[in-house]
Amino acid sequence: SVEQGYSHRLQRVRPWEMREASWGNASVRVASPKVVARSGDAVEVVVERVGSAEDRGNDWLAAYTPAGTNVSEKAPARIVNMSEIEGYASTGRATVSLSLTNMRSTYDFVLFTEAWWCDSAYGCGDWWYFGGSSAPRLAIARSEPISFANPDEPRAVRVLPAWRLVWTSRGDDPEGYFCVVDGEERRATTRIASPTEACGPPANGVGFNVVPAATHRVDVACEPGDVVEYRCGSAAALTPAASFECGPSPGRATRLAVFGDLGRGERPGDDSTTWKEYGSPAAATARLLASSDAEIDLVYHVGDISYAVGYSSVWDDYLDMMAPAHRRFKYALNLGNHEHDFPTFPADRVSSYYTGSDSGGECGVPTDAHYPAPWRSLDAPWYSLELGLAHVVAMCTECNFTTGSPQWRWLEADLAAVDRDETPWIVFGGHRPGYVDSDYSSPAHNGAGDVENMRLWIAHVEPLLLRYEVDIAFWGHNHAVQRLCACADGKCVARSAAGVFLDPPAPVHYLAGTGGASFTENAVGADFAESVFYKWGYGLLTLHNATHLEFVFLDNGANHPDSPPNTVLDRFSIVKTRHARTRTHRNYLLAFFLAGLLLAVILSLVALRLRPRHARPTDSPSLPVSPKDDDDDPAATYEMPIALHPDDPSSRASAHTRYQSLV
Secondary structure, three states: OOOOOOOOHHHHOOHHHEEEOOOOOEEEEEEEOOEEOOOOOEEEEEEEEOOOHHHHOOEEEEEEOOOOOOOOOOOOOEEEEHHHOOOHHHHOEEEEEEEOOOOOOOEEEEEEEEOOOOOHHHOOHHHHHOOOOOOOEEEEEEOOOEEEOOOOOOEEEEEEOOOEEEEEEOOOOOOOOEEEEOOEEEEOEEEEOOHHHOOOOOOOOOOOOOOOOEEEEEEOOOOOOOEEEEEEEOOOOEOOOEEEEOOOOOOOOEEEEEEOOOOOOOOOOOOOOOOOOOOHHHHHHHHHHHHOOOOOOEEEEOOOOOOOOOOHHHHHHHHHHHHHHHHHOOEEEOOOHHHHOOOOOOOOOOOOOOOOOOOOOOOOHHHHHHOOOOOOEOOEOOEEEEEOOEEEEEOOOOOOOOOOOHHHHHHHHHHHOOOOOOOOEEEEEOOOOOOOOOOOOOOHHHHOOHHHHHHHHHHHOHHHHHHOOOOEEEEOOOOOEEEEEEEEOOEEEEOOEOOEEEOOOOOEEEEEOOOOOOOOOOOOOOOOEEEEEOOOEEEEEEEOOOOEEEEEEEEOOOOEOOEOOOOEEEEEEEEOOOOOOOHHHHHHHHHHHHHHHHHHHHHHHHHHHHOOOOOOOOOOOOOOOOOOOHHHOHHHHOOOOOOOOOOOHHHHHHHHHHHHHHO
């Protein structure tokens, strides 16, 4: 069988160990269809092999695109462990169902076996004499090729910040590509990423295993509340009609879905085992998002996107998995270590800060091609955006963020310029957590451990968040869910009470690293951790108004039968009774204060000069002491709007009761 990899089994195929063999007692054929109508449609493949059940227990099926790919040079696009297909080992015959992604070319299917018994009669006798490290994997049967009806099918339209419409196709239509936006045709710019742009293997070698994807882009200028209708593609084919809202209309609540570390899962009924480790959880999260009845203004993915790690077919499969959610919601992301990190970068690129091989040589290129975010460049992959009540800041934790670095200077300038009257909430995000309950410490790869990264972030970036009163920070990377305190200088400075953070003096931190990846169970009970658990799902952040924020973490349905989708696993609120101000506002206040002080001094001097020199003081009549002003007692006059449902009078009453217990 194919060994289990870190994130997918393509990583363990090792094409250089593959051999074609002369074998007449096995066959692979496509039962139906021979022409696939659209991306995601199922194909049935019949596999037959003569031999013992023991021999067949080592067989596996691979899907290659384009058909006829040399199995010794490129990795397949999909894998099925035949031992997991019912009846195959015992009978030697099985029908496999695969949902195929349109990767712009033909497919065929190859049956392999782990040839521990192999000798020269089967074309692999030299293996044992020329450095083979294990039994070779023999290709013993190959199917006829099949094709897609339209290799240039426009796929997976996504709406990215700024705002821009992006989709994928083959990109060889001589008449070009466009979107029809509100009835007007707008020409697209097209990019086709090359393996020569990647930093190393497998991204520039065995992993670049498909006809390259063309990514088309149309920028759209619009105002909050505007609804944009669109169709995208070419003269040959357009996507179905769809629409998006440019942003929340003034006065409406702002809502973000937040998660990290997703990966790719299989479609229901698909027999592929490519994604056995990161399978159903990722697919369940994508399905839950796509079916949500919430009015989500932005899906914010805080890094570790597809876990392609150098295998280009994975990005195509990820786009298909996310397509239903992309049709409904705008999408923003951070680069994670599995998109960006690599030991060596080209001379004209800025290297990642951490030097592991986590991206499989991608160094951000496929991410930038498939999801062109509004960053200045791939060497400065950080940005911010205004979204209703929120100023959203996306930092790059895989880039240098130390004091004085280009990213640090940008963060300082961006946070200083926030107008808190327009966007009263600052939502901050990155991949590696600024705070995390973890014992993972490693000086390797320039200090890539959780502990080392946290110390570095606290020393260099946290002072900016404290100075400019950032409200909440979201993280991924560690595959756990952690609700943390309002933190400063590595310590908890304010805890929630009855699920409410009241005027926290520092940002509240939240780790949402369980979109689909397998769990990282290394928490040690840090003092600043309020809640730690291991469940797949995503968070829903709602900014109700300028003073009330609510967050819930939702089960994606892949955890346990007794915990159905949308079960609330965690919840809290942040309530602000004071108005956060920008640096500019504080400068104005200081100027007004100094001007008032100077005026008071001048008036005092004038009064002294006008005072009669020989007047004798007289006793003043006693004045009644006025009752205590209710303004000195917020509990006496202020009904705290911290209910999880602000429009529910009973909830508001119970929230007020909780608030009185705090003061």
